[in-house]
Amino acid sequence: xxxxxxxxxxxxxxxxxxxxxxxxxxxxxxxxxxxxxxxxxxxxxxxxxxxxxxxxxxxxxxxxxxxxxxxxxxxxxxxxxxxxxxxxxxxxxxxxxxxxxxxxxxxxxxxxxxxxxxxxxxxxxxxxxxxxxxxxxxxxxxxxxxxxxxxxxxxxxxxxxxxxxxxxxxxxxxxxxxxxxxxxxxxxxxxxxxxxxxxxxxxxxxxxxxx
Amino acid sequence: xxxxxxxxxxxxxxxxxxxxxxxxxxxxxxxxxxxxxxxxxxxxxxxxxxxxxxxxxxxxxxxxxxxxxxxxxxxxxxxxxxxxxxxxxxxxxxxxxxxxxxxxxxxxxxxxxxxxxxxxxxxxxxxxxxxxxxxxxxxxxxxxxxxxxxxxxxxxxxxxxxxxxxxxxxxxxxxxxxxxxxxxx
Numbered sequence: 516x517x518x519x520x521x522x523x524x525x526x527x528x529x530x531x532x533x534x535x536x537x538x539x540x541x542x543x544x545x546x547x548x549x550x551x552x553x554x555x556x557x558x559x560x561x562x563x564x565x566x567x568x569x570x571x572x573x574x575x576x577x578x579x580x581x582x583x584x585x586x587x588x589x590x591x592x593x594x595x596x597x598x599x600x601x602x603x604x605x606x607x608x609x610x611x612x613x614x615x616x617x618x619x620x621x622x623x624x625x626x627x628x629x630x631x632x633x634x635x636x637x638x639x640x641x642x643x644x645x646x647x648x649x650x651x652x653x654x655x656x657x658x659x660x661x662x663x664x665x666x667x668x669x670x671x672x673x674x675x676x677x678x679x680x681x682x683x684x685x686x687x688x689x690x691x692x693x694x695x696x697x698x699x700x701x702x703x704x705x706x707x708x709x710x711x712x713x714x715x716x717x718x719x720x721x722x723x724x725x726x
Numbered sequence: 727x728x729x730x731x732x733x734x735x736x737x738x739x740x741x742x743x744x745x746x747x748x749x750x751x752x753x754x755x756x757x758x759x760x761x762x763x764x765x766x767x768x769x770x771x772x773x774x775x776x777x778x779x780x781x782x783x784x785x786x787x788x789x790x791x792x793x794x795x796x797x798x799x800x801x802x803x804x805x806x807x808x809x810x811x812x813x814x815x816x817x818x819x820x821x822x823x824x825x826x827x828x829x830x831x832x833x834x835x836x837x838x839x840x841x842x843x844x845x846x847x848x849x850x851x852x853x854x855x856x857x858x859x860x861x862x863x864x865x866x867x868x869x870x871x872x873x874x875x876x877x878x879x880x881x882x883x884x885x886x887x888x889x890x891x892x893x894x895x896x897x898x899x900x901x902x903x904x905x906x907x908x909x910x911x
Binding site: 601 | 813907
């Protein structure tokens with residue numbers, strides 16, 4: 516087949532698909548709603564939420580996971596474009612990592628050494644490790660669908676960012692249920708849950724996002 | 727086909743913007759303008775592949791540009807976008823043929839059009855893939871591409887509405903890309 520022939524066929528196809536941004540924003544809003552609904556139905560929202568919202572350490576959970584979701588989501592939008600691999604600025608992610616580390620050190624400083632172990636292990640680590648990855652299935656799936664509408668030239672990185680964004684959203688929603696307010700607990704277990712989600716998403720998504 | 731003399735002077739940004747707004751004449755001019763550049767890049771990198779094989783790769787890239795043209799942001803420069811797609815697809819195509827190539831991005835700024843040489847003969851792969859489509863999809867692609875029929879004429883011949891032909895053509899081109907992907911794996 517001659518190339519001019521192909522070009523004629525391509526030019527006749529006037530249907531232009533929608534860009535990934537619409538799918539990504541819509542997907543994240545939908546995922547947030549669904550996760551919130553599931554959490555409320557299955558686990559319930561903590562009774563002392565209004566009180567917890569006056570505790571800066573508890574608020575930090577929402578800020579850290581929420582900013583992870585926003586920054587990774589924004590980066591997804593950049594790397595969804597073919598030339599985005601060269602434009603993506605990853606340093607805001609290290610900013611979030613530094614803030615997380617700061618919260619951990621702060622809590623470590625103000626918690627007596629003999630209470631560290633109890634603070635880290637907490638009472639609900641297993642719930643957290645099950646609930647966050649399960650909740651994250653919804654946002655991760657929707658983000659990957661949106662990214663497939665794009666044309667990433669770095670499928671591995673795009674999938675990794677999808678995992679971070681979806682994991683962040685799930686952790687933020689789960690924090691509405693969870694009553695463990697110490698950074699020693701939530702940095703450890705939320706962090707581990709998000710890491711697992713990111714690892715699996717990177718592994719599966721790298722193939723899924725090839726085109 | 728459009729006269730060749732316009733191709734070098736046209737501004738790719740306005741052509742692609744018009745194309746994405748649904749102007750198929752501008753779109754065809756855009757594709758004709760970028761093809762020699764793509765061919766130059768592929769040939770410069772694909773020593774020993776042969777002209778027909780190189781043209782297969784060029785056609786892969788064109789199909790990818792077509793199906794992903796919505797990822798170009800109106801107002802942004804076309805070339806970084808175009809070269810990123812080209813680089814991704816060229817590396818993919820050579821990998822599929824068992825060759826590893828190194829494709830530094832700086833190479834794309836060089837003007838490779840001069841080396842491109844004459845329009846090559848047939849490329850084989852795409853015709854094979856079209857043969858793997860359903861009968862009606864293959865007929866639509868061939869009628870419009872090879873016979874130069876319009877969407878309206880194709881619809882009349884096949885007893886379909888214009889809208890149905892448009893949808894079928896779009897799906898057929900997407901299916902081609904998917905077939906190619908499976909071929910490559």
